[in-house]
Amino acid sequence: MASIVETDAPTREIPQGTAYGRPLQQPDAALTQVGPGTPMGELMRRYWQPVLASRNVTTRPREVRILGEDLIIFRNGEGQPGLLYPRCMHRGTSLIWGHVEPDGIRCCYHGWKFAVDGQCIEQPCEPNPHLCRPEHRQPWYPVAERYGLVWAYMGPPERMPVLPRFDSLEPLEEGEDYLAFDNSLGSHGDMNGPDVVPYSWLHMNDNVMDPFHVQVLHTTFSGTQFVREFAVMPTVEFEEIDGGVIYKAHRDLEDGRHVNRVSTWVTPNVMCVPDVAMRPGRPNGIGFSVPVDDSHSRILMCMRTSLTPDGRRPMRGLEAEKFKPWHQRTVEERQDQPGDYEAQAGQGPISLHSEEHLVTSDKGVAMQRRALRRAMDTVAAGGHPPGVAFDDADATIHLPSGNYYSG
Ligand code: FES
Ligand SMILES: [Fe+2]
Structure with a gap:
């Protein structure tokens, strides 16, 4: 029976550097991951970051994603920008459906109103709508405007630098x-x-x-x-x-x-x-x-x-x-x-x-x-x-x- 191994085959050039068998390749996670708690995410959060051009922050609330966080940005009727966690702290609907008023944004579902610093300032279904508890505060981030941009500071509050x-x-x-x-x-x-x-x-x-x-x-x-x-x-x-x-x-x-x-x-x-x-x-x-x-x-x-x-x-x-x-x-x-x-x-x-x-x-x-x-x-x-x-x-x-x- 003939051998299937060609022991006397002529020497052939073996192709070098082909794509076969390459190891799996990876991004550099330390440089590219930006969510909360990651090394780059924490570095980025130590600086004021521009979010949007000022002219695009209006009384129409807008969803904005930055550093892996989904937020709502708006400008109250008095002209102050606000940047809030989107899920209403009451029962969780999105503030994207809220209406902006002179002093804040009102949630569409039960009308809780939040100031640009997240403080709840009205709960219309409660016996005393204006007696909101201090701990009823929608998570928020400080914002500021300069050079035609709205900037946010998303880092540890005690480490907040000047703009x-x-x-x-x-x-x-x-x-x-x-x-x-x-x-x-x-x-x-x-x-x-x-x-x-x-x-x-x-x-x-x-x-x-x-x-x-x-x-x-x-x-x-x-x-x-x-x-x-x-x-x-x-x-x-x-x-x-x-x-x-x-x-x-x-x-x-x-x-x-x-x-x-x-x-x-x-x-x-x-x-x-x-x-x-x-x-x-x-x-x-x-x-x-x-x-x-x-x-x-x-x-x-x-x-x-x-x-x-x-x-x-x-x-x-x-x-x-x-x-x-x-x-x-x-x-x-x-x-x-x-x-x-x-x-x-x-x-x-x-x-x-x-x-x-x-x-x-x-x-x-x-x-x-x-x-x-x-x-x-x-x-x-x-x-x-x-x-x-x-x-x-x-x-x-x-x-x-x-x-x-x-x-
Ligand atoms: S879910 Fe926002 S007020 Fe109830
Ligand atoms: Fe370029």
Whole structure:
């Protein structure tokens, strides 16, 4: 009987590096999980986080999800914003069906009324409707407004810092006002995808310390989405600053000038990118990559800008402004000219960090992640994370970003 083993078979080349038998890959849970009690969730909760643009917080209650928590946001008739746990403390229906009154929100079911600080101020079915017990308080979070944004503090009350200020947003110059966006679109003239993007906050956070993708994705791969100057591959230095990381991307331009483009990232999710039309000087805006939950996020932005007479932001002369808005583009058009949304959504809802291969050009990303780990350790050890202040005199965060020309 013939053997089935071909002992004298010619030597064949065995394919290497195939996909067969790969180990299961994992996200980095410490960096991406943001719910209560997780290391990153607790770090994020030590900072005021922007929730929505002020203009989108109205007397119509609205559901909002942030840091993995479902909440109701509204503005009472006196103009004060409120952020409450959604399930009415009486018997649990949602306050999304409530009606806003001058001093609070009234639950639809039995009419309990809650002030913006959660205190129950009326129980109309009770013998004495205004004699509410102090412990009848709907869970709530402190909110504040600045720069056209509504901010929330969702951390331990005794550790609540003062609301931050950012030097690139102050002072307003003659004719300027603040313009804020909460729909992930403001930065790229409607290039960026849906309001809430279906991926981890870390994708955008990584992106801001990645000066090289600007040359590839935004210029040589997809055509010029910003300006031609980005076609020059930059020489980049990354530097640690107090509580953050900056990069200095140097380019020698065709016209003989040299430009040093400085971007700043500050713990945990503050992004300050210079003007993408490469106008000289410091930028007039900042952004935040805010976790909605582990696998969704929202990019909020705020800028100082002089508005056109009809209240619109002037166009910035970017190539992106000639493109079709993201919502109108076909899949094929998005394949032909992908932008940040495609690249970041392409990384999946939560990237598989165990299969990444970080190289020299990812140094900024590695530095950010180290800074985040240090800050998480500080919080876990009972300390204050970098950048929080407890006195208004110390509240201003310095952002050295800008397009600096010479030659
Ligand atoms: S469930 Fe809200 S008042 Fe009864
Ligand atoms: Fe980008």
